[in-house]
Amino acid sequence: xxxxxxxxxxxxxxxxxxxxxxxxxxxxxxxxxxxxxxxxxxxxxxxxxxxxxxxxxxxxxxxxxxxxxxxxxxxxxxxxxxxxxxxxxxxxxxxxxxxxxxxxxxxxxxxxxxxxxxxxxxxxxxxxxxxxxxxxxxxxxxxxxxxxxxxxxxxxxxxxxxxxxxxxxxxxxxxxxxxxxxxxxxxxxxxxxxxxxxxxxxxxxxxxxxxxxxxxxxxxxxxxxxxxxxxxxxxxxxxxxxxxxxxxxxxxxxxxxxxxxxxxxxxxxxxxxxxxxxxxxxxxxxxxxx
Amino acid sequence: xxxxxxxxxxxxxxxxxxxxxxxxxxxxxxxxxxxxxxxxxxxxxxxxxxxxxxxxxxxxxxxxxxxxxxxxxxxxxxxxxxxxxxxxxxxxxxxxxxxxxxxxxxxxxxxxxxxxxxxxxxxxxxxxxxxxxxxxxxxxxxxxxxxxxxxxxxxxxxxxxxxxxxxxxxxxxxxxxxxxxxxxxxxxxxxxxxxxxxxxxxxxxxxxxxxxxxxxxxxxxxxxxxxxxxxxxxxxxxxxxxxxxxxxxxxxxxx
Numbered sequence: 001x002x003x004x005x006x007x008x009x010x011x012x013x014x015x016x017x018x019x020x021x022x023x024x025x026x027x028x029x030x031x032x033x034x035x036x037x038x039x040x041x042x043x044x045x046x047x048x049x050x051x052x053x054x055x056x057x058x059x060x061x062x063x064x065x066x067x068x069x070x071x072x073x074x075x076x077x078x079x080x081x082x083x084x085x086x087x088x089x090x091x092x093x094x095x096x097x098x099x100x101x102x103x104x105x106x107x108x109x110x111x112x113x114x115x116x117x118x119x120x121x122x123x124x125x126x127x128x129x130x131x132x133x134x135x136x137x138x139x140x141x142x143x144x145x146x147x148x149x150x151x152x153x154x155x156x157x158x159x160x161x162x163x164x165x166x167x168x169x170x171x172x173x174x175x176x177x178x179x180x181x182x183x184x185x186x187x188x189x190x191x192x193x194x195x196x197x198x199x200x201x202x203x204x205x206x207x208x209x210x211x212x213x214x215x216x217x218x219x220x221x222x223x224x225x226x227x228x229x230x231x232x233x234x235x236x237x238x239x240x241x242x243x244x245x246x247x248x249x250x251x252x253x254x255x256x257x258x259x260x261x262x263x264x265x266x267x268x269x270x271x272x273x274x275x276x277x278x279x280x281x282x283x284x285x286x287x288x289x290x
Numbered sequence: 291x292x293x294x295x296x297x298x299x300x301x302x303x304x305x306x307x308x309x310x311x312x313x314x315x316x317x318x319x320x321x322x323x324x325x326x327x328x329x330x331x332x333x334x335x336x337x338x339x340x341x342x343x344x345x346x347x348x349x350x351x352x353x354x355x356x357x358x359x360x361x362x363x364x365x366x367x368x369x370x371x372x373x374x375x376x377x378x379x380x381x382x383x384x385x386x387x388x389x390x391x392x393x394x395x396x397x398x399x400x401x402x403x404x405x406x407x408x409x410x411x412x413x414x415x416x417x418x419x420x421x422x423x424x425x426x427x428x429x430x431x432x433x434x435x436x437x438x439x440x441x442x443x444x445x446x447x448x449x450x451x452x453x454x455x456x457x458x459x460x461x462x463x464x465x466x467x468x469x470x471x472x473x474x475x476x477x478x479x480x481x482x483x484x485x486x487x488x489x490x491x492x493x494x495x496x497x498x499x500x501x502x503x504x505x506x507x508x509x510x511x512x513x514x515x516x517x518x519x520x521x522x523x524x525x526x527x528x529x530x531x532x533x534x535x536x537x538x539x540x541x542x543x544x545x
């Protein structure tokens with residue numbers, strides 16, 4: 001019974017990690033670089049959800065909408081100021097690394113300007129947890145799981161079955177050839193940033209609901225990175241599986257050895273996993289390109 | 291009106307003059323062969339025409355429209371299709387999806403349709419699939435539509451690249467060494483295919499090829515390049531007997 005309880009909590013946590021990992025993987029897939037501004041973008045979106053919507057007494061749905069739109073818009077802005085020129089000049093990927101860290105620091109700085117070092121809480125959007133056959137299931141967890149699953153399924157469908165998805169895939173394999181076939185590569189990359197930013201906004205709200213809002217909450221994005229590496233860098237299904245495993249592992253460890261030691265053991269297990277299987281679960285063709 | 295008109299094209303890379311004063315006028319239904327030794331600047335001509343890099347000077351127009359300084363995808367949409375010397379297929383995509391990628395920019399639904407199940411999406415996806423299956427059929431790959439290109443033979447991959455170029459609905463088709471790496475039997479099949487496509491679509495074809503028997507047999511006009519310069523232009527029979535050409539290129543071939 002206890003194991004079932006861990007599983008439920010782990011899946012809820014894992015679905016937030018899955019949103020982070022997917023948003024991160026999407027950019028990695030298309031541009032082959034790790035977007036380290038993803039965490040700060042999450043923070044910025046979650047706070048704008050708080051100040052524009054939740055803080056004014058608006059409900060859950062407007063808060064989510066504001067955060068998602070902020071995430072998408074800021075991500076698009078970031079692509080334009082920080083990455084576009086690096087992309088068009090085909091310069092070294094190390095510049096992506098530098099400009100994404102810089103951009104992330106900027107976002108975090110903006111948040112600190114507004115809120116200082118204070119902690120904020122979203123109002124309680126949900127009532128008491130359900131009690132089903134001796135198990136506690138938080139209403140927030142159900143909502144978070146359902147919305148995350150819907151968002152990721154929609155994304156998966158779009159990538160596999162539509163022209164926008166094929167454009168994303170062809171651009172991620174070979175930008176030049178894609179554009180010679182008439183695909184507008186700039187538009188496609190902008191779209192990837194919009195989707196990635198929207199996922200960051202969604203993840204930001206969910207983190208805010210589960211924990212608290214504070215300017216460095218974006219550091220939790222590390223777990224999204226880890227999840228996407230465990231899953232196989234660049235693979236979206238891999239990122240989701242990795243995120244679920246990480247969520248379940250983490251909640252189980254917290255219950256067994258307490259929240260002090262749990263992160264240490266989680267990271268040790270992750271390191272061992274990567275030593276044993278550096279390609280991640282899904283493996284991928286990234287090595288071939290590097 | 292000529293579908294493709296290239297006037298006095300120049301392109302240098304550092305000190306290397308890759309193209310010096312290249313001109314060409316092609317009409318519908320014509321096949322132009324471009325031959326010359328390695329390093330003569332043939333692929334550079336294709337890369338400049340398709341917009342990978344801009345020319346230093348000169349003008350390229352297609353169907354009367356100046357395309358010299360358009361971006362790659364705009365040139366493709368204006369009616370340019372091409373294949374590559376080193377095959378460049380999208381590896382993670384199925385054979386059909388590879389072709390669909392080239393059709394997609396021409397299909398009539400947008401991002402909204404990709405995210406929401408609007409009727410336009412299903413209609414256009416169906417139209418695209420039928421359209422692209424038709425091209426796969428023309429190159430003889432309809433049975434492999436759901437396989438992945440990695441597993442296919444060299445000859446099939448070359449044909450798939452041609453099908454993908456056809457999905458660009460080209461009025462100008464650039465074929466960069468389509469016979470490279472093929473065995474003599476496959477070369478025969480490819481020759482028939484190029485002639486069939488030329489008849490059916492009536493587009494202008496520019497063909498870079500080292501296999502002289504192939505180029506000489508199907509081209510109406512041959513351009514011989516050497517060190518970036520055009521040293522001879524004319525019918526295959528004329529070019530074959532040009533002393534300059536024999537010295538620069540054919541002489542070596544005949545041993």
